[in-house]
Amino acid sequence: MSSPIVKLIAQRVALGILLLLAVSVLIFVGTNLLPGDVAQSILGQAATPVALENLRKEMGLNDPAYVRYFHWLFGILQGDLGTALTSRLDVATSIKERLWNTLFLAFWAAIISVPLAIILGLLAVRYRNGPIDKLISGFALASTSLPEFFIGYLLVFIFAVTFPILPGISTVHEGMPFLEKMKAIALPCTALTLGVLAHMMRMTRAAILNVMQSAYIETAELKGLSAFEIIRKHAFPNAIAPIINVVTINLAFLVVGVVVVEVIFVYPGMGQYLVDHVAKRDVPVVQAVGLIFAAVYIFLNVVADVASILANPRLRHPK
Template identity: 50%
Template sequence: MTLHPLVSMILHRLALGLLTLFAISLFIFFAIELLPGDLAEEVLGQSATPETVEAFRRELGLDQPAMLRYFNWLGGVVRGDFGTSLANGRDIAELLAGRFANTLFLAIYAAAIAVPLSITLGLLAALYRGSWFDRAVNILTLTSISFPEYFVAYILLLYFSVTWGLFPSIADFGSDADLSTMLFRTFLPALTLVLVVTAHMMRMTRAAIINLLAQPYIEMARLKGASPVRVILRHALPNALAPIVNVVALNLAYLVTGVVIVEVVFVYPGLGQLMVDSVAKRDIPVVQACCLIFAGIYILLNLGADVLAIATNPRLMHRK
């Protein structure tokens, strides 16, 4: 049975994604293996006796060869068992579930603002190309993207929290907060992410639309008397969706995987904050699990970007 070309492409990309994830898991595991010091001694402290350290090493499986420990760890990951946290003895999968949900909530919140805002600004900048509006939007977005995330976060904290007192400086909303409280307390970290990712999507939207405005079918639409807004929305935008979808998906991947600094600044209880805390506590199993989840999400969203780009422009299925 012959598969549809799109289905065949999805299966091929899934296989390539799994292979990439396997390579990343190798890198994560053996990069941590190269860290200086002994994990058992770091966890137990300098006052631990050699017998206690040796017993703890056997409990962690550190007395086994590295490759055997890697395949044992990988087998557990495939079954959904990430092991046990060294810091508090909790099951890592249970520990990750709540934190991942918080990170996903923050990413969706930021995306719900950033995606329509950036596409709208990009379309307006292309429509009024060369105007003061186009120049102002480009200057503002380039300014926001030029500053590192922590700088943008601290500027927002300084004015919106410390000076004006409009929003809380800590984004931890607890476990029983309603949706309005969650949206209010996470507004500043979401706004930080919006300012960081909007420029990429806006500029790509603008560039994709402008590249199409010189095409013959656009000139024909203008000669038929179509308004500039109709030309962009009806004729240019559908053919520019592929690059726009790609950059949107890549920025969505960043919103999920690149929130570490923002979560630390706002003390947000997400996956990035958990990873930083685990590094400080040398809770290696949790660090490995966080890194693998971030890598898996990034690969999955890149796959989604390819599929959506081809679905909006089937010509991309053909090499010529």
């Protein structure tokens, strides 16, 4: 690997680390600006002023904000995500299983949505301006126009209420048989898939159509190659960089954007865990989950940048 590529990748990684640091500051400031008193919410309205003051001192709430931030940051760097205020359990231990559940759901949504989006994008290009292209584009427009919560409730109404063939509440647990787990995540997985499918499909179509205007595509047409062969052998390989980029960004959304879907289907993942503890004003949990979501999103965006650099010669040699 040549030096310019290593330099570009190092710049992207360094930028990602700086961005994550900036996001950690925003998360800390945002959670500390939440209304109400943490000590009061833990001890209740009947707590005495002495008890409240002792709890604030024990939790370090009387320390300056910058002291609490660096204490929190250094703890995270050592693998300590803090202790939940409501349950007094270690946050890292509580998050572990829920993070696995979220990644499990996002993985299967990606397995379905990525190949399907690319295939639909290729079909739309192959039959562009025809009935198939218009049908696919119409589906993409409808899918993009509907918010995730509406899609989720619609799926519940159809497949769990009207035709009760799938569970409306996606309960999964350790040791659950694989097929039962797949049945439990069928509806939330479908909602997530519909949420990202349209964007990936439209970007795939746009990237390939952009390549189809190139001179070498005209040469391939003059040689008598079929439209399918031109797309498969010439257009798709040269459009792979932007496709990889948009796929990776949507994978980041699958992990980070699960909050609404998990709440609708009561799925025991990170999103549901976050919403539950926002309601309880459990600041350490909110900070930890927010930082994990930010880290995953930034990491996958860095991966998208690096993949684009490696797949596109023009980015590897900007001069």
